[in-house]
Amino acid sequence: SAVISQKPSRDICQRGTSLTIQCQVDSQVTMMFWYRQQPGQSLTLIATANQGSEATYESGFVIDKFPISRPNLTFSTLTVSNMSPEDSSIYLCSVVGGNTIYFGEGSWLTVV
């Protein structure tokens, strides 16, 4: 199994600012994913982050808005840039461990 820690767990952010979310895994993993869950909605994949390469973004998500770093096999960051109230969401980090896909507890962001 994989244990995933995310920071911050919750935050209230001012409109126009940026926030970086950290994801730490207790084992080395090749593939890491970032998902967004808007209030009352399901999860949507933002991007796939593999170590040593640029993140791959899904349709509707761009690097300027959601820059991602993946410096090693146990860590990744997602930045939500120039935030607006529409960015108020839960952001979840996910990894593949063995034949299972694990999720972190999520980072709950509220933009005011």
Add this chain to the structure above:
Amino acid sequence: AQSVTQPDIHITVSEGASLELRCNYSYGATPYLFWYVQSPGQGLQLLLKYFSGDTLVQGIKGFEAEFKRSQSSFNLRKPSVHWSDAAEYFCAVGGGATNKLIFGTGTLLAVQP
């Protein structure tokens, strides 16, 4: 197009009653299927998964799910619901080398005493 449909947005059952949550999927390749649960204020917890083999899979907390290829379904069941099962349940499908998941819209389960 790849998609997951959870037709029931909200279900209420009495404690001790049986439960079935529906999930239908559309996926071009052999699907990997998952059920996750999200309790209020919590992240996602994996209940069970299906990759291959026996089409009836057992998960944690007494849940099971049956993969029916002919119906493109992966319904979640529990014979006797407990009050602590009140949560939102998400069905997801993925597969191949990408390991990306497509989620359904979720079913919110309420449990009456």
